[in-house]
Amino acid sequence: xxxxxxxxxxxxxxxxxxxxQALEQIFGRAYPSPNIGQIYVxxxxxxxxxxxxxxxxxxxxxPNKKVYYLTAKGREALDAWxxxxxxxxxxxxxxxxxxxxxxxxxIADRTALINRQRRHYLALMRDLNELAExxxxxxxxxxxxxxxxxxxxxxxxDWLERCQEDLP
Amino acid sequence: MSPPPIVNTVNLVRIxxxxxxxxxxxxxxxxxxEAGEFVAIMGPSGSGxxxxxxxxxxxxxxxxxxxxxxxxxxxxxxxxxxxxxRRRKIGFVFQFFNLVANMTVADNVELPxxxxxxxxxxxxxxxxxxxxxxGLADRADxxxxxxxxxxxxxxxxxxxxxxxxxxxxxxxxxxxLDSRNTRDVLRLLGEVHRDGQTIILVTHDARVASLADRVxxxxxxxxxxxxxxxxxxxxxxxSAGDVVELRS
Numbered sequence: 001x002x003x004x005x006x007x008x009x010x011x012x013x014x015x016x017x018x019x020x021q022a023l024e025q026i027f028g029r030a031y032p033s034p035n036i037g038q039i040y041v042x043x044x045x046x047x048x049x050x051x052x053x054x055x056x057x058x059x060x061x062x063p064n065k066k067v068y069y070l071t072a073k074g075r076e077a078l079d080a081w082x083x084x085x086x087x088x089x090x091x092x093x094x095x096x097x098x099x100x101x102x103x104x105x106x107i108a109d110r111t112a113l114i115n116r117q118r119r120h121y122l123a124l125m126r127d128l129n130e131l132a133e134x135x136x137x138x139x140x141x142x143x144x145x146x147x148x149x150x151x152x153x154x155x156x157x158d159w160l161e162r163c164q165e166d167l168p
Numbered sequence: 169m170s171p172p173p174i175v176n177t178v179n180l181v182r183i184x185x186x187x188x189x190x191x192x193x194x195x196x197x198x199x200x201x202e203a204g205e206f207v208a209i210m211g212p213s214g215s216g217x218x219x220x221x222x223x224x225x226x227x228x229x230x231x232x233x234x235x236x237x238x239x240x241x242x243x244x245x246x247x248x249x250x251x252x253x254r255r256r257k258i259g260f261v262f263q264f265f266n267l268v269a270n271m272t273v274a275d276n277v278e279l280p281x282x283x284x285x286x287x288x289x290x291x292x293x294x295x296x297x298x299x300x301x302x303g304l305a306d307r308a309d310x311x312x313x314x315x316x317x318x319x320x321x322x323x324x325x326x327x328x329x330x331x332x333x334x335x336x337x338x339x340x341x342x343x344x345l346d347s348r349n350t351r352d353v354l355r356l357l358g359e360v361h362r363d364g365q366t367i368i369l370v371t372h373d374a375r376v377a378s379l380a381d382r383v384x385x386x387x388x389x390x391x392x393x394x395x396x397x398x399x400x401x402x403x404x405x406x407s408a409g410d411v412v413e414l415r416s
Contacts, residue, residue, distance in 0.1 A: 115393040118210075118385065122397045125378035129354070147347055150375060157374050161212045164387060 001034065001042050002051075006070060006078045009052060013069035016040050028142030029135060043068055051077055099163060114164050121157050125150065172239030174335055174366045175201040175224060180233035182219050182389075193219040195389035196233070203334075206357075206367040208377035211386035217370040218263075218339050220386070224368065225260050225337045226250035238334060255283050259328030261338035261369075266324065267312040273299070273323050274308040281330040291330070298326035301356045303349070317344040325353060329360060336360070338369035342376055354379060 008014065008022050016039050023034050046052045051074035054066040070078070095117055102108040132146045182194040194216040201207050209217045222228035223235060226242065235243040242253065254260065259280070267276050274295055281291040299305050302322040312320055321344050328336055341357075342350045350373070358379055361367055371377050378397055385393040 111392055115385065115395075118393065119383070119395065119398060122374060122378045122383060123399060125374045126397055129375060129378055132351070150347075154374050158372070161210075164392075165212045 001038065002046060003078065003081045005039070005042055005046065006051060006074055006081075009068055009070045010075065010078055013067050015057075015065045015067050016043060019043075019068075026141060027145070028139045030131065030139075030142035030145040046074070050074075096163070099167065110167060111164075114160060118157065118160055121153055121160070125153050128153070171203060172236070173200045174203050174205075174238055175199065175368065176234075176236040177224075178234040178236075180220070180223065180235065181231045182216070182223060182228065183231045192389055194223070194230075197386075197389070197391055199384065199391070199394075201366065201368060203366055204361075204364050205382060206361045206365075206380045207369075207382045207384055208380035209368065209370045209384045209386060210372070210377055215386040216389040217386055219389075221337050221339055221368060221370050224335075225258055226254060227260070255280065255331075257334040259331060259333035259336045261321075261324050261328045261336070261341045263340045263343055267320060267327070269312055271311075272308065273304065273310050273312065273315070276312065276323060277326045277330050279330075280327060284331050286331075294330055294332075295326070298329055298356070299323075301352070301359070302326055303352050318346060318349045321345060322349065322353060325356070329356075329365075332365070334366060336365055336367045336369075338367070338371075340370055340372065342371065342373050350375060 004023065005019055008019055014022070016036060020034055020036050020039050023031075043052065043054075047054060047068070050071060052068045053071055054068050056064040057067050058064055095113075098108070099110060099113055102113060103110045128146055128150050132143065132150075135142050135146065137143075177197055177199045180194055180197040180199075181192070184191045184193055197216075197220060199220075209220065211217050219228060223230050223243075224237075226245065226247075230243050233243070234241060237253070238257065242250070245253065267273075268279070271279070274292075277295040277298060278288075278291040281294055282288065286294070295308075296305070299308055302325065304319060304322055304326070307315060307319060307323075312323065315323065321341065325338070325341055328338070342353055345353060354375060357367065357376070361379075367380075369376065369380075377383055380397065382394065382396055384391055
């Protein structure tokens with residue numbers, strides 16, 4: 001979350017609750033809503049590292065609020081993040097370990113493992129279908145996130161078929 | 169007495185000859201599908217999926233075994249009897265759409281209903297509904313050649329459903345579609361299924377398969393798994409976002 005907060009602060013200074021609202025509004029229901037405590041902890045760490053600074057703003061009838069803004073060092077960190085390619089997803093090796101090792105050790109049958117895993121992936125896909133149906137058509141960010149999750153799941157299923165074909 | 173299953177195959181076998189060498193494509197499949205069921209058939213390429221649904225539609229002949237549709241034995245029918253049966257009872261969506269080139273989209277979709285004895289008005293209303301659902305209402309007067317591949321495939325689906333067939337057979341019905349068009353097809357399949365349409369389709373697409381009541385997995389011409397897509401086994405979701413988070 002560090003870098004998404006920095007990115008939001010590069011747009012304009014904000015206090016913790018505004019950052020939470022901005023994340024919710026941008027990513028919609030397809031992304032887990034951030035916990036406000038987590039946001040304050042992250043802001044505290046960013047401040048300690050000199051990437052953001054905070055000023056107290058007085059409010060009538062309420063305690064002061066801390067408004068955060070990006071420092072030059074924070075801007076550099078953000079630029080470095082933007083300039084780097086992002087790590088790709090890796091193969092889900094836990095299932096593969098099971099698949100290769102289980103028959104050798106006699107704890108499970110390979111066909112049964114593959115069948116169970118396929119049904120599980122399809123059940124996850126059904127959830128994603130329903131999530132996509134419930135998501136507003138205009139919410140492009142959320143829909144793309146869901147579509148990305150679907151494409152990964154499809155790749156997992158295709159790979160499962162390859163395992164089924166090529167493992168004796 | 170309960171009604172017979174819509175589809176029942178008994179020890180169904182298909183062996184092709186490849187230069188004198190027998191190549192088994194389907195090796196002893198017993199498959200029963202009840203009225204109103206939605207069954208997805210999955211499996212690696214070469215596992216016999218397409219051969220199986222082609223045999224169910226009478227488009228490929230079995231080597232041995234039996235096929236029963238709606239309580240009647242059909243594997244022994246002549247080609248012309250199959251053609252009549254398809255016109256009355258079966259809608260088929262092919263991987264390549266087989267639309268009639270010199271007819272408009274609207275006529276392609278209305279034809280099966282008219283052949284089956286629907287009135288022109290019924291045929292037109294059904295066509296308008298189906299093309300509308302598939303986002304193709306404004307393409308009704310186009311010729312198939314004027315359509316993109318994904319549009320032709322959706323027209324083929326509309327045509328297969330025009331007749332409200334007892335059985336919809338489809339071979340990779342979303343194979344040429346982008347994700348938005350796939351969504352339209354999924355929505356329509358879900359809708360006709362809720363209205364009682366029996367569906368058997370071959371698919372690689374997990375979005376399509378996850379809609380089915382039942383997934384049959386083939387490997388080397390045999391059924392290796394046959395069962396319902398169950399609920400996701402994990403803690404109840406706090407928010408919808410968890411699904412995506414789990415995958416990221």
